[in-house]
Amino acid sequence: MTLSVDIRHSLGDFALEARFESAGRLTALFGPSGSGKSTLINLIAGLLRPNKGRIAVDGRVLVDTEARIFVPMHKRRIGMVFQDARLFPHMSVAGNLRYGRWFTPASERYAKMDAVVDLLGIGHLLDRRPAKLSGGERQRVAIGRALLASPKLLLMDEPLASLDEARKAEILPYIERLRDETKIPIVYVSHSVAEVARLASDVVVLSQGKVAASGPTEAIMQRLDLLPAEERGEGGAVLDTKVLRHDQAFGMTVLGSQAGEIRVPRLARPVGATVRLRIRARDVMIATEQPTGLSALNILAGTITAVRPGIGPTVEIAIDCNGAIVLARITEQSKHTLRLALGRQVFAVIKTVSFDSATTGAGLPVEADG
Amino acid sequence: MNWLLDLTPDEWNAVRLSIKVATVAMIASLPPGILLALLLARGRFWGKTLLNGLVHLPLILPPVVTGYLLLLTFGRRGPAGAFLAEHFGIVFSFRWTGAALACGVMGFPLMVRAIRLSIEAVDRRIEAAAGTLGANPLWVFATITLPLILPGLIAGAILSFAKAMGEFGATITFVSNIPNETQTLPSAIYTFTQVPGGDAGALRLTLISIIISMVALIASEVLARRVGRRMDIE
Numbered sequence: 001m002t003l004s005v006d007i008r009h010s011l012g013d014f015a016l017e018a019r020f021e022s023a024g025r026l027t028a029l030f031g032p033s034g035s036g037k038s039t040l041i042n043l044i045a046g047l048l049r050p051n052k053g054r055i056a057v058d059g060r061v062l063v064d065t066e067a068r069i070f071v072p073m074h075k076r077r078i079g080m081v082f083q084d085a086r087l088f089p090h091m092s093v094a095g096n097l098r099y100g101r102w103f104t105p106a107s108e109r110y111a112k113m114d115a116v117v118d119l120l121g122i123g124h125l126l127d128r129r130p131a132k133l134s135g136g137e138r139q140r141v142a143i144g145r146a147l148l149a150s151p152k153l154l155l156m157d158e159p160l161a162s163l164d165e166a167r168k169a170e171i172l173p174y175i176e177r178l179r180d181e182t183k184i185p186i187v188y189v190s191h192s193v194a195e196v197a198r199l200a201s202d203v204v205v206l207s208q209g210k211v212a213a214s215g216p217t218e219a220i221m222q223r224l225d226l227l228p229a230e231e232r233g234e235g236g237a238v239l240d241t242k243v244l245r246h247d248q249a250f251g252m253t254v255l256g257s258q259a260g261e262i263r264v265p266r267l268a269r270p271v272g273a274t275v276r277l278r279i280r281a282r283d284v285m286i287a288t289e290q291p292t293g294l295s296a297l298n299i300l301a302g303t304i305t306a307v308r309p310g311i312g313p314t315v316e317i318a319i320d321c322n323g324a325i326v327l328a329r330i331t332e333q334s335k336h337t338l339r340l341a342l343g344r345q346v347f348a349v350i351k352t353v354s355f356d357s358a359t360t361g362a363g364l365p366v367e368a369d370g
Numbered sequence: 371m372n373w374l375l376d377l378t379p380d381e382w383n384a385v386r387l388s389i390k391v392a393t394v395a396m397i398a399s400l401p402p403g404i405l406l407a408l409l410l411a412r413g414r415f416w417g418k419t420l421l422n423g424l425v426h427l428p429l430i431l432p433p434v435v436t437g438y439l440l441l442l443t444f445g446r447r448g449p450a451g452a453f454l455a456e457h458f459g460i461v462f463s464f465r466w467t468g469a470a471l472a473c474g475v476m477g478f479p480l481m482v483r484a485i486r487l488s489i490e491a492v493d494r495r496i497e498a499a500a501g502t503l504g505a506n507p508l509w510v511f512a513t514i515t516l517p518l519i520l521p522g523l524i525a526g527a528i529l530s531f532a533k534a535m536g537e538f539g540a541t542i543t544f545v546s547n548i549p550n551e552t553q554t555l556p557s558a559i560y561t562f563t564q565v566p567g568g569d570a571g572a573l574r575l576t577l578i579s580i581i582i583s584m585v586a587l588i589a590s591e592v593l594a595r596r597v598g599r600r601m602d603i604e
Contacts, residue, residue: 046501046502047498072501072506073498073501074502074503074504074507074509075504077504078502079502079503080502082495082499086493086495086496086498086499088499088514089496090517090518099500099503099505099513100504102504102505102509103503103504103505103506103509145503146502146503149503149504
């Protein structure tokens with residue numbers, strides 16, 4: 001799938017001018033509130049008509065103001081999951097799920113009711129009314145409803161933003177399964193580094209109505225300067241890891257990555273499962289010699305490949321650990337004292353307890369299980 | 371109870387006619403009522419205020435004036451009346467159909483108002499969600515909007531029915547007071563009060579009129595509650 005967008009749109013004082021292409025499995029539109037990401041997704045869905053520009057999915061032109069093309073939303077075959085689930089209150093959950101099938105030509109129906117119900121774990125809810133569901137259940141039903149219309153592209157507009165942390169943790173694994181087990185490409189709007197780092201294959205960063213950057217998630221997440229101020233502390237390296245073994249005695253899980261073994265609090269995932277691990281730059285210390293007598297369990301050897309000024313009295317240091325980049329945010333003073341510079345051999349030090357469910361993305365750590 | 375049900379054939383006819391006239395007025399008003407309510411709730415066009423005023427006119431004009439205007443337009447020599455009689459064979463003047471027209475027109479503002487309010491209360495974002503699922507605007511209206519405004523629709527229909535049951539001024543001006551043809555309950559009661567010894571008949575019809583209105587009101591309450599319970603808003 002390739003999504004190509006080149007549009008200009010103004011709403012009152014706000015002007016959106018976006019141009020990008022993405023071919024990712026899950027493309028995140030990322031930016032602070034007011035950056036224009038929701039406007040952009042509404043333009044793709046056809047809920048808004050751009051003043052000017054062109055939007056195409058896989059070569060199929062949805063909007064082209066110059067050629068006077070505007071495909072109405074009900075003909076786009078683009079699924080949408082809204083922040084507020086927007087279920088139909090006068091229908092049961094099953095009625096909501098079946099709604100889109102009516103309007104899908106039989107030859108293009110690829111989504112199967114049983115498979116979607118299984119995927120989202122909503123089998124026990126089918127007879128209920130939307131008013132009787134919890135926020136998390138509603139959102140899962142809304143995802144199922146969009147999927148069962150067999151869309152060519154699925155848009156998700158901050159689907160977790162109105163949920164509390166526990167509900168988010170409940171839904172995230174389902175979105176991961178959706179990404180990994182179905183073939184449908186997803187565009188996901190979010191302002192949360194945790195969600196984007198965990199879910200996205202590609203990121204388009206929006207800032208004040210303009211595309212600030214776009215590229216693979218690993219690269220974008222290291223550009224702390226691109227992150228909104230209140231989310232900057234969440235930025236850092238994103239590593240794809242595998243569960244090597246669980247350490248029953250100490251309640252830990254050992255993850256294997258390109259950078260080396262990383263110990264995190266016990267995860268409820270089987271051995272061999274892949275875990276996308278985010279290492280916050282602010283959680284990484286730098287040592288110039290192999291540290292001893294230190295409580296931190298994760299010590300990764302590497303070479304400094306970049307030194308960038310950070311916000312305030314900080315610098316951001318990229319360390320190449322066997323091909324994987326780990327990012328550290330330290331003070332200007334430490335850099336000066338340790339004489340850190342490009343090419344220097346150093347050790348990145350990360351406390352095991354600095355990992356939590358938001359960064360290991362494998363559900364809540366299982367606590368005190370024996 | 372016996373004296374209550376001991377109606378003369380003319381009185382029974384008035385009761386039957388009234389129910390027929392009110393039912394036809396209500397049902398015939400529904401489609402244009404929904405259309406106008408939609409237009410007023412959602413439309414953005416020049417002259418909307420004027421249209422709104424026109425719809426409400428029967429509410430503020432003296433009923434006799436409305437009746438006379440109907441006579442001028444839908445009477446045998448009126449432009450609309452002559453056209454309809456010639457091309458469709460529909461005659462209003464001095465027929466029960468004319469009574470239904472008068473009652474429908476008088477109840478129209480109440481019906482449009484109730485439906486309009488319920489349309490304005492519909493969350494348009496839910497309709498947009500249906501659109502993204504592939505439903506074209508007509509399907510969205512039929513499967514989402516219409517079921518969601520059902521309580522308002524019922525309320526509007528009952529208001530129109532109740533207004534038709536009680537309508538007097540416009541009806542008697544437009545189609546007069548002909549037993550078995552245009553003499554509805556209020557006209558019949560009025561006739562009784564104009565003749566000596568008509569008190570008993572007037573009282574009987576008054577009680578029947580109260581019973582019909584109460585039954586209609588209770589039925590609408592029950593119906594609206596059942597619909598409302600079916601779809602507690604999130």
